[in-house]
Amino acid sequence: METFDLIILGGGLAGMCAAVEAGEAGAHVLLLEKQDELGGSTVLSSGYMAFAGTNMQDMAGITDSIESLIDDMIEVGGGVNDQALIAAYGQRQLESFTWLVQHGVEFRSLEAVSGHSVPRGHIIDPHQAIQTLYRRVKQLPNVEILLNAPAKRLLKNQDGRVDRVLYEVDGTEASAHASKGIIIASGGFAKSEELLAQFAPQLKGALRIGGRGNHGDGIRMACEHGAWLMDLPYLNGTYGFHPTAAGPVKSQGLAFYKGAIMVNQLGKRFVNESISYKLLGKAAFEQPDCVTFQVWDQTVMNKSVHDDPLYDLELLKRRRLLYQADTLEDLADCIDVPLEVLEETISRYNQGIQNGEDPDFGRKSLTHNYGNPTPIEKAPFYAFESTVAMLATYAGVSVNTKAQVVNPFGEPILGLFAAGEVTGGFHGAGYMTGSSLGKCAVFGQIAVQEALKEVTLK
Ligand SMILES: Cc1cc2nc3c(=O)[nH]c(=O)nc-3n(C[C@H](O)[C@H](O)[C@H](O)COP(=O)(O)OP(=O)(O)OC[C@H]3O[C@@H](n4cnc5c(N)ncnc54)[C@H](O)[C@@H]3O)c2cc1C
Structure with missing residues (x-):
């Protein structure tokens, strides 16, 4: 059996950041990817990453701070997220942003x-x-990536340290030994009907969008060795997808964060549209026949952002997914x-926001605490x-700030680390856009640094 310093399970953003970090530190690394290509859910994503205090924000005249980032994450997470993880993210995020830029990852614009x-x-x-990360890995002879190589089980040694991976490669069974650590970066379980039925039966009717290989394998493997799980009760879908979005074209639009309202089939609003789109998804699911519409006017349409994954409303129009009419009738x-x-709904909403007080749902901003709603009149x-899509399962194995997987008593399971969507505890009851890809980079790097440190110190 071949020995590596680190074995990384999964080649999405968390796994690839870990592979580059480890390779550059001189570690001998094996990355196993279940599918025939890298990318997982990462490459399906809208690509937003949450960072505060960047030069991009400076150049756009935006004042942000680690404190504000942390406050927002805790508020959105309903205060039940692990505040130590959030603090670690706050502390490390700017470094990860810089690291990504230095490695050639391109950031093109900013949105709220x-x-x-x-x-x-x-x-x-x-x-x-x-x-870009893959190209960097290819320059590192000490990092090996195997595709079509699903990890199957993890094994402990006599000292209770998790140090071996049983996997398949092109259908043949194999095993490998990790002297310094195993990093689970195998993503969530948005594509596992079995786990969704078990942990999120309320999302039965939601569209399924996510990486083909995302079946929660890493969660099962970690649980076998005593991992605790976090945030399962808060699993929610994401609102804003067209009902056809699980097909080849993943059409999504968040006009509500630019000023649209949401109405049900009865023509009534049912929620404060500025809250997390996860919570909007929950509210939308409770509407008659789960049918809802975002409704907006030309003032909102003028805020369409060309080529933006979430705000290109003109693109939805070009795809003929919008209804357009000159009158409300x-x-x-x-x-x-x-x-x-519908007329009564819009008139009440317009009056409310013009008086600074939405009488029905208390909407005061476009999204969270940002921006002013405008009347729907033009x-x-x-x-x-x-509709709602289950695209990411922000719940999973419990980790500490060193990215070590912990048991129900908060004790590290020796040799076992996790990063990315496979982990729980970070988002709590709600998700701030960009914090998932953000945590992949931050904790992918932390896992490597701690794994290499843990053994060096012994
Ligand atoms: C449509 C959509 C839009 C999104 N938009 C955003 C956004 O804008 N911002 C944001 O922060 N988040 C967003 N997300 C969520 C985010 O993309 C994911 O949470 C994140 O990419 C997860 O990265 P990861 O590296 O943990 O997992 P993934 O990128 O899913 O990678 C995991 C990899 O592990 C592999 N794998 C699974 N099991 C095994 C196994 N047994 N052995 C070996 N390999 C295995 C998988 O095949 C996969 O390649 C979005 C998700 C979707 C689907």
Whole structure:
């Protein structure tokens, strides 16, 4: 059996950041990827990464701080997220941003999305990011990547340290030994009907979008060795997808964070549209037949952001996914909601926000604490049928700030580390956009540094 310093399970953003970090530190590394290509859910993502205090924000005149980032994450997470993990993220995120830039990952623009008090969603092209990290790995002879190589089980040695991986490669069984650590970076379980049925039965009707290999393998392997799990009760879908989005074209639009309202089939609003799109998803699921629409006017349409994964509303129009009408009467007819109710809904909303007080749901901002809602009054009017997708399972194995997997007593399971979507505890009850890709980079690097340190110190 071949021995490596580190074995990394999974080649999404967390695994690839770990592979580069470890390779550059001179470690002998094996990365196992279950699929025939790298990327996992990462390459399907919208590419927002949450960082605060970057030069991009400075150049855009945006004042942000680690404190504000941490406050937002705790507020969005309902205060039940692990504050030590959030603090570690706050402390390390700027370093990870710089590291990514130095490694050639391109950040193209900034937006305010779910949970942001200021624009801090730094947008990458996730394919470019994975390819760039892969190119770096190829320059490192000490890092080996195997595709079509699913890890199956982990084994402990006589001292109770997890140090071996049983895996398959192209259908043949194999095993490898890790002298310094095994890093689970195998993503979530958005594609496992079995685990979703077990842990999130409330999301039965949600679209499924996520990496093909994301079946929660890493969670099972870690649980076998005593890992504790966190955040499972808070599993939610994400609102804003067109009902066809699980097909080849993943159409999504977050017009509500630019000022749209959300109405149900009865023509009524049902939620404060500025809250996390995870919580919007929960509210949307409770509406009659789960049918809901985002409704906006030309003022909101003018805020469409060309080529943005979430805010390119003009693209939705070009794809013929929007209803457009010159009058509310025609719009109500298009989407089959009662005109009088829709008119009353919009008039009440407009009056409310103009008086600074949305009487029904207390909306005060576009997203979280950012931006001012505008009245829906300028024709043409638009509607986008929207639904909920299960695209990322922000719950999983419990880790400490060293990215060590811990048992139900908070004690590290020796030799075992985890980073990325496979971990729980970080998001708590809600998710701030960009914090998942962000935590992949931050904790992917931390896992490597701690694994190498742990053994060096012995
Ligand atoms: C449509 C969509 C939009 C999103 N937008 C954003 C966003 O804008 N910002 C944000 O922060 N987050 C976003 N997310 C979530 C984010 O993309 C993921 O949480 C993140 O990419 C997870 O990265 P990861 O490296 O942990 O896992 P992944 O990228 O999923 O990689 C895990 C890899 O492990 C492999 N694997 C699984 N099991 C095994 C095994 N047994 N052995 C070996 N390999 C295995 C998988 O095949 C996969 O390649 C989005 C997700 C989706 C689907």
